[in-house]
Amino acid sequence: MGPRQSHSGWRSPRFARDDGGEWKGHNRGFEETSALSMPNAKIYIAGHRGMVGSAILRRLWAQGVASTQLLTATHAELDLTQQRAVNSFFAKHRPTEVYLAAAKVGGIHANNTYPADFIYDNLMMQANVIQAAFAHGVQKLLFLGSSCIYPRMAAQPMSEDALLTGPLEPTNEPYAIAKIAGIKLCESYNRQYGASHGVDYRSVMPTNLYGPGDNYHPENSHVLPALIRRFHEARSQGLAEVKVWGTGTPRREFLYVDDMAAACVHVMNLPLSVYQQHTQPMLSHINVGCAEDVTIANVAQTIAKVVGYSGRIVFDSSKPDGTPRKHMDSKRLNSLGWHPKVSLEKGLALAYQDFLAQLNA
Numbered sequence: 001m002g003p004r005q006s007h008s009g010w011r012s013p014r015f016a017r018d019d020g021g022e023w024k025g026h027n028r029g030f031e032e033t034s035a036l037s038m039p040n041a042k043i044y045i046a047g048h049r050g051m052v053g054s055a056i057l058r059r060l061w062a063q064g065v066a067s068t069q070l071l072t073a074t075h076a077e078l079d080l081t082q083q084r085a086v087n088s089f090f091a092k093h094r095p096t097e098v099y100l101a102a103a104k105v106g107g108i109h110a111n112n113t114y115p116a117d118f119i120y121d122n123l124m125m126q127a128n129v130i131q132a133a134f135a136h137g138v139q140k141l142l143f144l145g146s147s148c149i150y151p152r153m154a155a156q157p158m159s160e161d162a163l164l165t166g167p168l169e170p171t172n173e174p175y176a177i178a179k180i181a182g183i184k185l186c187e188s189y190n191r192q193y194g195a196s197h198g199v200d201y202r203s204v205m206p207t208n209l210y211g212p213g214d215n216y217h218p219e220n221s222h223v224l225p226a227l228i229r230r231f232h233e234a235r236s237q238g239l240a241e242v243k244v245w246g247t248g249t250p251r252r253e254f255l256y257v258d259d260m261a262a263a264c265v266h267v268m269n270l271p272l273s274v275y276q277q278h279t280q281p282m283l284s285h286i287n288v289g290c291a292e293d294v295t296i297a298n299v300a301q302t303i304a305k306v307v308g309y310s311g312r313i314v315f316d317s318s319k320p321d322g323t324p325r326k327h328m329d330s331k332r333l334n335s336l337g338w339h340p341k342v343s344l345e346k347g348l349a350l351a352y353q354d355f356l357a358q359l360n361a
């Protein structure tokens with residue numbers, strides 16, 4: 001089994017799932033208060049085997065949500081691009097809340113190579129899930145987007161109101177357009193059915209994420225997991241140097257995925273009046289980022305330290321740097337009471353453990 005297929009570590013052996021997609025078992029007995037916004041909620045996590053979806057599942061367990069209140073289906077069990085199948089699933093299981101963390105996700109190479117898949121699959125999945133949720137009376141839904149929704153030349157740090165103010169980065173434009181459509185789907189259902197049906201669909205836009213369940217594929221992964229793999233291989237092969245693309249000076253931001261999951265549950269459970277005070281009907285998404293961004297050089301040095309690589313790090317300035325800085329403005333979410341907890345060094349150590357576990361699985 002390759003690294004991407006293994007999502008070891010997230011599924012507790014104390015939990016078994018019946019054929020119907022509902023979780024059977026006992027609470028884990030964590031001390032935190034319940035994450036349920038409604039005591040009788042049945043929570044569907046779309047994409048629960050992905051990096052973010054599995055972290056949301058961990059978070060809900062940790063906050064004491066009963067396993068019988070959690071609903072999941074693997075991609076093989078339910079292809080979310082298939083409208084009829086999605087409707088049948090909602091009709092059968094009747095979730096009351098949805099975390100929409102299923103998506104087709106990848107780095108620059110994958111986005112450039114499969115642009116049709118990235119726009120079609122993501123548009124279909126989110127349209128099917130959001131429409132089925134509405135049709136079956138789901139009042140609470142959280143949609144996950146991405147920082148790539150913002151214009152390529154957006155002022156830094158990027159605040160929510162930078163949306164639709166300029167051209168997007170061409171390499172992932174199809175994916176970004178799908179994500180923007182997801183935000184607008186949520187807003188449109190709220191505007192049309194909020195008052196009449198109590199529909200309350202929210203969106204969060206995470207910065208770059210990393211952590212357990214990440215994709216370490218040599219070509220199709222994001223920068224941070226790709227560097228973890230590269231440094232690990234360099235150490236294993238005793239290489240004297242590791243080449244990192246660009247000058248090392250661009251600044252990026254990386255959020256540990258369990259912090260992201262905490263943000264998702266936090267936003268989902270904010271009282272509607274509070275959410276509405278901090279958003280607008282047609283500008284309703286919320287950024288999820290860190291307080292600080294770091295240089296690529298700093299990230300490479302921290303990864304080398306965590307991995308135990310003591311060779312040289314060489315920055316190949318003949319390769320493009322990309323945007324000098326990409327940083328989310330997370331003031332909106334901070335003012336709503338959420339802050340990240342896991343430092344980059346601690347998060348990278350946990351991510352490296354996960355990489356090794358996936359490698360050995």
Ligand SMILES: NC(=O)c1ccc[n+]([C@@H]2O[C@H](COP(=O)([O-])OP(=O)(O)OC[C@H]3O[C@@H](n4cnc5c(N)ncnc54)[C@H](OP(=O)(O)O)[C@@H]3O)[C@@H](O)[C@H]2O)c1
Binds near residue numbers: 049050076101121209
């Ligand atoms: N990773 C990041 O750095 C990052 C940053 C910003 C935003 N986000 C957002 O966070 C969300 C989750 O990302 P992630 O990193 O957790 O991605 P991921 O690890 O690739 O997980 C995505 C999940 O969606 C499932 N899925 C894909 N196509 C499906 C389909 N047609 N039907 C049913 N399930 C399907 C996948 O199942 P299979 O693997 O079986 O196909 C997988 O479980 C996405 O909306 C993404 O845009 C991620």
